[in-house]
Amino acid sequence: MNGLTQMISEPTRLTNTLDLTLTNVPERINRTKVLPGISDHHVTYTELDLKIHRQKQTPRTLWLYKRADWDGFRSEIDPIMQELAERDDLNTEEMWNTIKTTIITGMEKHIPRKTTRRKQRKPWESANLERKLTKKKKLLRKSKKRGWQKVEERYQQLKKETQREFRREHNAYVENLLQGDDTDTTNTNKRFWTYVKHKRSDNTGIGTLRVNSTLITNPKEKAEALNEQFKSVFSTVTEEPASSGAIKDNHEPKKTMTPIKVVEQGVLAQLLRLNPYKATGPDDLSPRVLKELAHSICAPLTALYQKSLDTATVPSDWKKARVSPIYKKGDKYLPSNYRPISLTCIASKLLEHIVTSNLNNFLETSGTLTPCQHGFRSCRSCESQLIELTSHISSLMDKGEEVDACFLDFSKAFDKVDHKKLVQKLSNIGVTNRL
Secondary structure, rough: OOOOEEEOOOEOOOOEEOOOOOEEEEHEEEEEEEEEEOOOOEEEEEEEEEOOOOOOOOEEEEEEEHHHHHHHHHHHHHHHHHHHOOOOOOOOOHHHHHHHHHHHHHHHHHHHHEOOOOOOOOOOOOHHHHHHHHHHHHHHHHHHHHHHHHHHHHHHHHHHHHHHHHHHHHHHHHHHHHHOOOOOOOHHHHHHHHHHHHHHHOOOOOOOOOOOOOOOOOOOHHHHHHHHHHHHHOOOOOOOOOOOOOOOOOOOOOOOOOOOOOOOHHHHHHOOOOOOOOOOOOOOOOOOHHOHHHHHHHHHHHHHHHHHHHHHHHHHHOOOOEEEEEEEOOOOOOOHEEEEEEEHHHHHHHHHHHHHHHHHHHHOOOOOOOOOOOOOOOOOOOHHHHHHHHHHHHHHHOOHHHHHHHOOOOOOOOOOHHHHHHHHHHHOOOOOOOO
16 A cells, blocks of 8 residues: 555464554565564564665666668578578577577677666656756755855755756656557556556665575575575476376377477567567577567578477577576565576577467367366466356355365475476377477
8 A cells, every 4th residue: 555565474463463564665674573572462573674785887788779770680681591491401509599690690780789887866867957966965065064054045945946856857757657658558568667666666686695594695695595496496306107107097198289380470470479678588689679570580480490399409598598586575585485587588489389379279179178277278267267166156055055165276386397297198198299
């Protein structure tokens, strides 16, 4: 409410949570705890991080896509991409490296760029306002040093002017975000939600972590601690024999999935639907570039995808990801309270979409999925599941019958799936090709 987050999650009086800790910067709260008190209310204990964190200003490269020579870019890479699409003597690694190197070389030649550092001032502060703020600081120092009444009056007057101008520019900035630009709704929405995110959070990065009663402050050691935590949630590979009843079905699959045939029109459609404002993966290829070059690169990408499926191999870049730890809840110094967010290559996501579409189509047409499953299916959702469940319960209650319900929630369900058993189960339902 009003941008505040309630941090106390335990009861403070009997079974009720009456004593609260509210903050608009939950990232500053290291941990909270409820302790026994001397009255019927317990004591709330809160640890605050009051140290000012400033990220190191590292230079970064910005590509100026609006000033790019896209026609020249396409004309230069078209012959290379066409020749690559017709070659059959390259493996997936060689094909991908050729595509990536050609695009990156063209970017350096046809797209202007500049090196910049992150600005410390607010995005709505103009150069004129920044000058006034600097002048105000100088007058404050001069007033404290000399104690002249005239300097103090000038400082107070300039302070009021800068406050009025700051509010005016901030209001104009927010109004522009809310009204937006009808011609570019995607970028407008991104700017608006970026503003909301920064208003609700404080960019302090990953604070001190604790592992085995040891506090970790070194960035490299914190990364290693988080990496160990993320790896620990995955199940270890079992050596259970394939004949085990846990993974073996007693009947042959009714239908076998045919090999996937990648078509150029489908790849082109996926390239043209890319969101140009999404982040890049480990290959540093922006979706904006891939979308602009869609007609030039769709043929070699189609050949690459088909070879990847036929040979059951993928380029090494597609196995990498940029992993960012995101705080969930609980004590911030515990690595277990963070979850990983992975940024993978855009090109690999397109192949994942092709595989997912074909696999879902096979499962739907073969009748493998139970009608009771509503998640991860087309034309079904949480709403359809709730409607069906409510209708079923109401029908039984009308008949005077008893209704029992059992709710299950698997912890880290996707992370703990045994890959060998998953492959065996896919084979049992008819996915028997190299997929």
